[in-house]
Amino acid sequence: MGGGGPDEEDNNNEKWPPWLKPLLKEQFFVQCKLHIESHKSECNMYCLDCMNGSLCSFCLAYHRDHNYIQIRRSSYHDVIRVSEIQKYLDISGVQTYVINSAKVVFLNERPQPRPGKGVINTCEVCDRSLVDNFRFCSLGCKIVGTSKDFQKKKRQLAMVSSDSEDSYSSSSHGNPRKNDDNNNKVRSFSPSTPPPTSVNYRNAKRRKGIPQRAPMAGLIIQY
Numbered sequence: 001m002g003g004g005g006p007d008e009e010d011n012n013n014e015k016w017p018p019w020l021k022p023l024l025k026e027q028f029f030v031q032c033k034l035h036i037e038s039h040k041s042e043c044n045m046y047c048l049d050c051m052n053g054s055l056c057s058f059c060l061a062y063h064r065d066h067n068y069i070q071i072r073r074s075s076y077h078d079v080i081r082v083s084e085i086q087k088y089l090d091i092s093g094v095q096t097y098v099i100n101s102a103k104v105v106f107l108n109e110r111p112q113p114r115p116g117k118g119v120i121n122t123c124e125v126c127d128r129s130l131v132d133n134f135r136f137c138s139l140g141c142k143i144v145g146t147s148k149d150f151q152k153k154k155r156q157l158a159m160v161s162s163d164s165e166d167s168y169s170s171s172s173h174g175n176p177r178k179n180d181d182n183n184n185k186v187r188s189f190s191p192s193t194p195p196p197t198s199v200n201y202r203n204a205k206r207r208k209g210i211p212q213r214a215p216m217a218g219l220i221i222q223y
Contacts, residue, residue, distance in 0.1 A: 019048045028071045032056035044071045079104040093135040106138040
């Protein structure tokens with residue numbers, strides 16, 4: 001089932017903080033437009049109170065008394081430390097990873113072509129392989145996966161899949177008596193080997209002699 005994004009869950013059954021969706025849409029690790037000439041002006045901060053885009057370390061001077069978090073990067077994907085985000089958000093059910101000796105969670109989904117061999121637990125939204133018994137691979141997938149619309153679609157797909165299996169089972173097995181009749185009909189069309197006759201038996205026992213030309217062999221019959 002497709003992952004999509006946080007926009008797909010307008011009727012979410014869980015109350016999310018107002019800064020979460022803007023956070024997941026924000027672009028980090030870009031040059032700060034206000035401090036472009038300053039050294040280390042990469043935007044990797046986010047103010048939860050202002051929600052006015054990504055910030056660099058110099059921008060934090062205007063947000064000293066605000067709640068802000070730092071975004072980090074792993075394999076070109078944005079992550080945040082569990083110790084920071086769990087103070088503001090319930091991250092239960094989201095897969096955690098250890099990067100640089102610290103537990104982190106990914107902000108958004110990371111599509112995977114297909115699960116690896118032997119994988120029995122995957123993300124409920126994007127089907128990415130999960131190491132432990134978690135439900136989601138990222139915060140974005142948790143938003144989508146806990147929405148009412150997503151749960152409704154999931155139940156509908158399960159019902160369709162169940163109906164398809166029942167239909168296939170009934171058509172493949174069917175009525176055993178009817179199947180026997182069909183098998184008998186098929187066998188009736190198969191030509192049987194004729195029993196040996198006395199003429200064939202005598203011909204088989206006859207020794208080969210000098211071949212004799214039949215008197216009518218040169219006659220061509222036309223229809």
